[in-house]
Amino acid sequence: MSAPARLRPRSSPFVWLRRNLFATPFDAVLTVSLTVLIAWGLWSALQWAVIDATWVGDSRAACEARDGACWAIVTARWRQVVAGFYPEGHLWRVAAAGVCLAMAVSPVVVRKGWSFALAPLGVVGAFAFLGGGGLLPRVPTEYWGGVFLNFLIGISGAVFALPLGILLALGRRSHLPVIKTLSVGFIEIVRGAPLITLLFMASVVLPLFTPTGVSLDKLTRALVVITLFESAYMAESIRGGLQAVPKGQSEAARALGLDPWRTTALIVLPQALRVAIPAIVNTFIGLFKDTTLVYVIALLDVTGVMRQALADYSWQGLEAEAYVFIALVFWITCFAISRWSARLERAGGRLKEAR
Amino acid sequence: MSAPVVEISGLNKWFGQTHVLRGVDLTIAERERVVVLGPSGSGKSTLIRCINGLEPYEEGTLKVAGVDLAGPRAEAVAAKRKTGMVFQSFNLFPHLTVLENCTLAPIWVRKVPRRQAEAEAMAMLERVKITEHARKYPAQLSGGQQQRAAIARALAMHPEIMLFDEPTSALDPEMVGEVLEVMTELAQGGMTMVVVTHEMGFARQVADRIVFMDAGEIVESAPPTEFFTAPKSARTREFLSKIL
Numbered sequence: 001m002s003a004p005a006r007l008r009p010r011s012s013p014f015v016w017l018r019r020n021l022f023a024t025p026f027d028a029v030l031t032v033s034l035t036v037l038i039a040w041g042l043w044s045a046l047q048w049a050v051i052d053a054t055w056v057g058d059s060r061a062a063c064e065a066r067d068g069a070c071w072a073i074v075t076a077r078w079r080q081v082v083a084g085f086y087p088e089g090h091l092w093r094v095a096a097a098g099v100c101l102a103m104a105v106s107p108v109v110v111r112k113g114w115s116f117a118l119a120p121l122g123v124v125g126a127f128a129f130l131g132g133g134g135l136l137p138r139v140p141t142e143y144w145g146g147v148f149l150n151f152l153i154g155i156s157g158a159v160f161a162l163p164l165g166i167l168l169a170l171g172r173r174s175h176l177p178v179i180k181t182l183s184v185g186f187i188e189i190v191r192g193a194p195l196i197t198l199l200f201m202a203s204v205v206l207p208l209f210t211p212t213g214v215s216l217d218k219l220t221r222a223l224v225v226i227t228l229f230e231s232a233y234m235a236e237s238i239r240g241g242l243q244a245v246p247k248g249q250s251e252a253a254r255a256l257g258l259d260p261w262r263t264t265a266l267i268v269l270p271q272a273l274r275v276a277i278p279a280i281v282n283t284f285i286g287l288f289k290d291t292t293l294v295y296v297i298a299l300l301d302v303t304g305v306m307r308q309a310l311a312d313y314s315w316q317g318l319e320a321e322a323y324v325f326i327a328l329v330f331w332i333t334c335f336a337i338s339r340w341s342a343r344l345e346r347a348g349g350r351l352k353e354a355r
Numbered sequence: 356m357s358a359p360v361v362e363i364s365g366l367n368k369w370f371g372q373t374h375v376l377r378g379v380d381l382t383i384a385e386r387e388r389v390v391v392l393g394p395s396g397s398g399k400s401t402l403i404r405c406i407n408g409l410e411p412y413e414e415g416t417l418k419v420a421g422v423d424l425a426g427p428r429a430e431a432v433a434a435k436r437k438t439g440m441v442f443q444s445f446n447l448f449p450h451l452t453v454l455e456n457c458t459l460a461p462i463w464v465r466k467v468p469r470r471q472a473e474a475e476a477m478a479m480l481e482r483v484k485i486t487e488h489a490r491k492y493p494a495q496l497s498g499g500q501q502q503r504a505a506i507a508r509a510l511a512m513h514p515e516i517m518l519f520d521e522p523t524s525a526l527d528p529e530m531v532g533e534v535l536e537v538m539t540e541l542a543q544g545g546m547t548m549v550v551v552t553h554e555m556g557f558a559r560q561v562a563d564r565i566v567f568m569d570a571g572e573i574v575e576s577a578p579p580t581e582f583f584t585a586p587k588s589a590r591t592r593e594f595l596s597k598i599l
Contacts, residue, residue: 252446252505255407256460256512257436266459270450 049324059314073309073318074325080305084145086130093129093136094148100125101155108340111347119159126152141219145300147329153223153301154288160227161287162280165234166273169242170264172235183235190232196293198225203297222294230287237283241276242268281341285334292326302326358421359384360516360547361406366415368401375401376412377571383516383549388542390558390579391551393568394594399551402568403518406549407438420515436464439514443521445501447493453480453504454489457511465512472511479507483537499530503537510541517541519550555598559583567591 021031052068056075063070074081083094104122107115130152132138144152171183190198202221210216245268253263273280295304306322309315361383368376375398383389391399404410405417408424408431417424422434448456457476461467467475480486483503485496493501502522509517519538523531535557542548542561552558558565558579565582567575567590575582575591583599586592 246444246446248442248444248446249448251409252440252442252448255409255438255440255442256508257432257464258460262463266463267448271448274450 060316060318061314069321069324070318071321071325073306073315073321077305077309080146080309081302082146083148084300084305085143086145087139087143090137090139093132093139097126097129097152098148100129101151104155104159108344123156123159126156141217141299144219145302146305147302149294149299149301150288150291153219153226153291153294154284156223157226157230157287157291158284161230161234161283164227164231165238165283166269168231168235169238172239173242187232187235190229191236195226195229195290196296198229199293199297218297219299222297222299226287226290226294230283230290233283233286234280237279238272238276240279241272241274244275245271277341277345281337285337288333288337289330292330302329360387360420361549362416362418362421363402363406364416366402366405366412366417368398368405368410368412368414375571376405379415379571379573381566381573381576383547385515385547386545388548388561388563389550389566390562390564391549391566391568392553392558392594393574397568398571399568400520403440403520403549403551406516407440407518408435409440436512437515439509439512439517441502441505441509441517441519441522443524445493445498445505445525447501447505447508449493452490452492453485453496453507456493456504457508460508461511476507476511479510480504482510482540483507497530498526499533502526502530502534506534506537506541516547516549519548519552521551521553523552523554553598555583567594569594 022028048068050068052066053071054063054066054068055071057063057070057072058076060070060073062072079088079091083091086094100122102122103125104119106118106122110118129136130139130144131141168183168187171179172187174180174183199222202225203218206216206221249267249271250263253267254260258266292301292303294301295307298304300308303326306326310319310322359382361381363379363381366376366379367374377398379398379402381389381402391402393399401410405412406419419434420437422430424431424434447453448459451459454473454476457479458469458472461472461475462469477486477489480489483506485500485503485507488496488500488504493504496504506517506522522538523534526534531554535554538548538550538557539561550557550562562579565575565577565579566573567582567588569590575586575588577587582591583595586595
């Protein structure tokens with residue numbers, strides 16, 4: 001006769017508390033004092049940011065009546081915060097570009113093969129709406145800005161850096177010496193330099209070498225530099241995934257008669273990209289935060305807009321509010337990206353233990 | 356009599372400076388079942404990996420269905436496609452269902468329409484008795500089921516010869532039987548087979564011929580009864596004394 005199965009004994013929260021937080025008198029003192037400290041910190045933050053805050057006003061004088069944060073610096077200039085100095089009558093075009101960008105990121109939600117064609121289409125659409133030409137009057141990129149510029153650069157950079165990174169990663173593993181050397185050379189040179197110097201070089205040094213009269217748009221230059229820079233990082237993230245696919249997988253594909261291209265596209269890459277999701281997402285998050293660096297070449301992204309506000313006499317001294325706001329914008333976006341990636345990983349998880 | 360499916364003569368192969376195949380000659384006729392035995396490191400796996408083009412070789416000729424694998428590329432590729440391979444570690448594609456594993460190559464290589472490929476694949480899965488798992492992913496299957504699916508995947512390409520590289524060595528003991536059963540049925544159906552294995556029972560019952568390899572050469576080649584009861588070479592006798 002087999003032994004009967006019993007229910008697993010339950011543990012109560014009190015037992016857990018006593019064992020983990022109040023095991024010794026010292027633990028108890030530590031637990032209580034830290035709890036008080038954390039609670040006090042949170043309460044003061046809440047007081048400053050919400051309870052005592054001023055939400056609207058047309059200069060910092062409007063905030064003087066209260067002790068808390070002066071969010072008026074953000075709300076009074078919300079249009080610039082969102083879209084920079086884009087002409088007021090044409091703001092619908094920013095909204096339309098926003099829809100295009102949403103389309104560009106939709107493949108991570110739809111997750112069907114055909115949907116990946118939407119990514120480049122979305123990016124091109126966004127630039128077409130913003131830039132104009134044809135029926136729409138042109139709006140030069142100097143007027144583009146705000147949070148929207150960060151999203152535009154971040155999403156376009158990601159859409160182009162991912163395929164470029166895949167090619168570089170495959171190139172690095174190629175048996176053809178020329179391709180391999182070029183890929184390794186590009187990755188190592190680009191990774192070795194800080195993004196900020198590359199941006200400066202593109203905006204200051206490059207024009208010295210181009211013939212007079214030929215001038216590439218500043219935003220285009222920034223976008224090219226950021227895309228190339230991130231593609232080098234992307235390549236290394238993807239290489240990690242490629243290395244995780246066992247050799248037997250490509251051998252089995254070859255034994256079935258698949259040529260090297262199909263073996264890579266149908267067998268190796270789908271598995272490698274799945275393994276590389278956390279690293280790829282990490283690169284995306286880094287890329288999105290790096291978009292703030294464009295303010296060094298005088299593009300007015302959200303940091304640029306806020307710095308301009310701080311330089312205005314009527315808003316001077318509100319650095320805390322400005323930077324907390326910027327940090328929040330980025331934190332919320334990056335946290336959303338990270339949550340979504342966790343979902344993608346779980347979706348691929350059922351395949352993990354195979355082989 | 357029809358032409359041999361595989362003709363190997365004077366085959367030599369090196370891994371770096373290690374001489375792993377030393378002048379191998381082997382001819383395999385249509386419908387013949389050959390079991391390759393030998394101690395580990397004797398070159399058994401390397402030999403069958405050469406037959407389907409997974410390993411290059413330095414000297415000798417190797418013909419599959421009359422085509423020299425070292426000859427013109429397009430012909431060699433077509434000839435390699437006539438071999439089906441089953442690996443020790445299954446190597447099923449984990450991101451595809453069992454059915455998709457079996458239809459991938461027919462669709463992309465043989466250019467069979469999807470619906471027809473699926474019907475054919477289901478017929479192959481029927482042969483290895485796992486139709487009920489067709490929509491599952493490899494990770495959801497037991498080792499024995501995975502190996503049977505791998506056999507179906509190879510069969511879906513209609514190979515003229517099936518190569519088995521220690522197909523049961525990675526399995527839990529209780530699952531060896533079901534895989535050997537499928538292989539035996541395949542043999543009875545007239546499939547030409549080369550099997551590298553340590554399963555002596557299978558070798559005795561199914562093989563037309565046993566090829567014994569040691570240190571990169573074929574030492575002895577004989578029908579199973581003769582091989583097991585009256586081995587000619589001292590190396591064979593030594594090997595058999597260790598395993599029987």
